[in-house]
Amino acid sequence: MIKLTRRSFSAMTLAAGAAAALPARAADPFKVGFVYVGPIGDHGWSYQHDQGRLAIEAEFGDKVETSYVESVPEGADAERVITQLARSGHKLIFTTSFGYMNPTAKVAKNFPDVMFEHATGFTRASNLATYAARFYEGRYVAGILAGHVSKTNKVGYIASIPIPEVIRGINAFTLSARKINPAIEVTPIWVNSWYDPGKEADSAKALIDQGADIILQHTDSPAPVQTAEERGVWSVGQASDMAKFGPKSHMTAIIDDWAPYYVERTRQAMAGSWTSGDVWGGFDTGMVKMGEYNSALPEAAVAEAKAAHDAISAGTLHPFTGPIKNQAGETVVADGATLDDGELLGMNWYVEGVNGKVPS
Structure with missing residues (x-):
């Protein structure tokens, strides 16, 4: 309903009926x-x-x-x-x-x-x-933290709908985590919903039972963070700061800040200067931000994560710069080459280190 x-x-x-009297x-x-x-x-x-x-x-x-x-x-x-x-x-x-x-x-x-x-x-x-x-920029930074703190080398990823946006995030996280720790493997569970706290919690439990000591999510409820807190593993918040749902487990969050965009586009619409177009903002525009880093994280991990954030924001680091291999171990992005926005927007394949197949 x-x-x-x-x-x-x-x-x-009511307003329509009373309009004549106002x-x-x-x-x-x-x-x-x-x-x-x-x-x-x-x-x-x-x-x-x-x-x-x-x-x-x-x-x-x-x-x-x-x-x-x-x-x-x-x-x-x-x-x-x-x-x-x-x-x-x-x-x-x-x-x-x-x-x-x-x-x-x-x-x-x-x-x-x-x-x-x-x-x-x-x-x-x-x-x-x-x-x-560009949520994938935040997931790349989160991957650096994971590479430093995972002890089981297993990360669980609760995924929503198999569209390029979600696949990009899985891949960006995996690439940076494996640069720190090449043994890390990422296992997604697809819940086929953006918001289903029950499925999200059940998926987190299943991944932890399989040995994951870090839980990522591209779903919208804090249930995975709460589950990670209960089970004593790390987590990363989605879209907003979820630290209050897992004070001990919450490493950081990938935060979406839509307010400046909405205010400016409303201003343009009211002024008659609005035009159609496309905006894809990231760290550099402030549309994507990182939440506070958990004080229990190693200082070296946080320092490296912050450095990556700054480099991405400055344009000197791109999460999808090669060499990048796919699941079959084939080099799909050459050393020094970078995927362009068109390739990112159509991404339908996993990088090396991700378990399972992309749902059709």
């Missing part, structure tokens, strides 16, 4: 809508997007009115929700999950005067822009 959660919706009917306002607020794949209380992906929505309200005050719909499945439900936002006067709509791409594109065709932004996709139009963050 889709839950609409914003006073602009709950009061819509004095005319100088200008109606600019309406911005958001669609989330999970609940804003997931403490991860959707939570961070909603922090960006709140930043819009803080920046523009009563000049804007924001709305959000949470826990919207990817598919027909998404199309209905996006259409509802467009029909109800929202002039800028952010749809924040990969599976919303086709529904967003379809609705954008029907509402050419509305500006749409889709996170992590690649379909664009004159009124449809795309944006994403």
Whole structure:
């Protein structure tokens, strides 16, 4: 069941009926809508997007009115929700999950005067822009920590949906971890969901039972971090800082900071200067950040992680610079060569050190 959660919706009917009795306002607020794949209380992906929505309200005050719909499945439900936002006067709509791409594109065709932004996709139009963050940069930094602290040489990785974004993260982490400790192996478990605390916890338990002493995730709940804390192994938070869910286990987190982007794009939309395009930000733009490092980590590991962060931000280090081998041990990126963005965006193969096959 889709839950609409914003006073602009709950009061819509009442406001319409009473409009004739109210004095005319100088200008109606600019309406911005958001669609989330999970609940804003997931403490991860959707939570961070909603922090960006709140930043819009803080920046523009009563000049804007924001709305959000949470826990919207990817598919027909998404199309209905996006259409509802467009029909109800929202002039800028952010749809924040990969599976919303086709529904967003379809609705954008029907509402050419509305500006749409889709996170992590690649379909664009004159009124449809795309944006994403280079999460793989953070996973590369986390891999350095793992390479220093793993004692079993086994890392468990709870993966969501087998799209290039998730595969890139697995590979980036594995590459840096194995540069420190070539014996490390990474085993993903695919839960086929962005947010399913039960499956995430069960997967973490299974991976720990198989010997993993570090748990990574590309899923949105803190359940893996909580499980790692209970079982006494390391973990890395996803999308937001999850340290409070695992004070002892939480090495760091890969944090998405959408607020500056959302504020600027809203500013442009309100000023009439918004144009479609594509943004893929990383450490250099502040769209991706690392959380605080656990004080129990070795100082040398933290120093190396911070140095890698700074080098990536400065453009002197790229996580996917060769030599890189695939699972079969074949060199697929030559020494000194670097995968370009097109190759990263289409990544559908594992690097050496990852167990299992990429789901079809």
